[in-house]
Amino acid sequence: MMKIGNIEIDKPLVLAPMESVTDQAFRIICKRFGADIVFTEFVSSEGLIRDCRKAMRKMEFDQEERPIGIQIYGSNETSMEKSAQIAESMQPDFIDINCGCWVKNVVNTGAGSALLKDLKKLEKILVSVIKSTRLPITIKTRLGWDKNSINIVEVAKIAEQCGVSAITIHCRTRDQQMKGEPDYSWLALVKSSVFIPVIANGSFDTPEKIKHAFEKFGVDGVMIGRGAIGKPWIFLQTKDYLNGKIYKQNMELQNRFRAIREHLELSVKIKGEPKGVIEFRKYISGYLSGLYDASRIRAELMNYKELHPILKRLDEYEEFLLERAEVGKII
Ligand SMILES: Cc1cc2nc3c(=O)[nH]c(=O)nc-3n(C[C@H](O)[C@H](O)[C@H](O)COP(=O)(O)O)c2cc1C
Structure with a gap:
């Protein structure tokens, strides 16, 4: 202890x-x-x-x-x-x-x-x-x-x-x-x-x-x-x-996006808009790392300054990845 x-x-x-x-x-x-x-x-x-x-x-x-x-x-x-x-x-x-x-x-x-x-x-x-x-x-x-x-x-x-x-x-x-x-x-x-x-x-x-x-x-x-x-x-x-359990290597996609959204919302709650969104940018590449088309999406997300539009874009990206996963394509 x-x-x-x-x-x-x-x-x-x-x-x-x-x-x-x-x-x-x-x-x-x-x-x-x-x-x-x-x-x-x-x-x-x-x-x-x-x-x-x-x-x-x-x-x-x-x-x-x-x-x-x-x-x-x-x-x-x-x-x-x-x-x-x-x-x-x-x-x-x-x-x-x-x-x-x-x-x-x-x-x-x-x-x-x-x-x-x-x-x-x-x-x-x-x-x-x-x-x-x-x-x-x-x-x-x-x-x-x-x-x-x-x-x-x-x-x-x-x-x-x-x-x-x-x-x-x-x-x-x-x-x-x-x-x-x-x-x-x-x-x-x-x-x-x-x-x-x-x-x-x-x-x-x-x-x-x-x-x-x-x-x-x-x-x-x-x-x-x-x-x-x-x-x-x-x-x-x-x-x-x-604790001797098997841990999930890759955070499931939905949980990963939930974490991103929660972090972003907290950032805005604490710092307000646009500061909370702008200062969140530095975390984006880490969160999206390894995902399909991540570098293009990351570059796009860097332009947002307000919470709702960036959340909407994240939702669209998540949906796109889930659809790919459903038909067996890499995400
Ligand atoms: C961006 C960045 C900022 C850091 N700022 C501090 C700091 O304010 N105080 C501190 O003691 N160490 C600071 N460090 C060092 C980290 O606390 C840690 O000792 C170092 O990153 C090694 O651990 P890691 O390999 O797990 O990252 C910083 C490291 C990074 C990457």
Whole structure:
């Protein structure tokens, strides 16, 4: 059983924080499809203390999303401490500190994975944030800066000593950015070095890989990022698989379209028109991937700005595919 504060879940499947992807609508959809824990996109600590609207908005969530963690990033301990207090006022279930972002703009300010090169600073930030809030604090990090400076075991030990409640490990180095093979071999070593829960992350995009992570590396949870984009049902498929059931490889067509419609409607409910439709565009290719004539339809769907016309076009496409399926043509 994995425990973070009051959260107790056996083998949790966690939705990764993803900037510009894991907004409220996407998190709710993933939750409805079985995600156990979700994270907000990362929120800038400097933005929060300046009361920046964009940063404040990113922290909004619905009760349906619980348990949820607000992820913050920064490199200044005072800003991190203050921003943790601001995040706490939103009453999430926990606060996560980003120690893994590879992006230049973030790293150049000393935040994200740059903290892996300055463990004294990391420690100071953890101590300040932990003493400033009553909420559990977790961290999400990488194996190290590059393959010659892997320090994940040391980082996990520091985190535990400071009072961090759980650690998520993206099993790549900062140098690898999002590419190359993750090295999962460190997971078991970290597990045997600390008592806090360890959540594995990095290219876990099939139920088989996720089951393997629980069994082979003994991790407490698995975090899924890109594997959930256009495929939020991966959480339910994985649960079935972990419970020894056969899971459906391909989401049935009607269920897939139901998911698309529900996500789109949620997006519009939360953001209004046309923003909710326009911002939904980035999910379309993922949802339609592998379907007959998907690239032409996707290009067409990119032009819509209002909800009802795009829903109507989706209905027509679904009907077209169902008719093809009925006469035995590929869909
Ligand atoms: C578009 C995108 C945005 C991301 N934004 C964040 C973020 O805000 N905070 C964070 O900790 N990681 C972020 N990540 C990294 C993911 O959380 C995750 O660690 C990474 O994608 C590896 O997991 P995956 O292979 O399952 O996608 C982002 C990744 C992507 C693809």
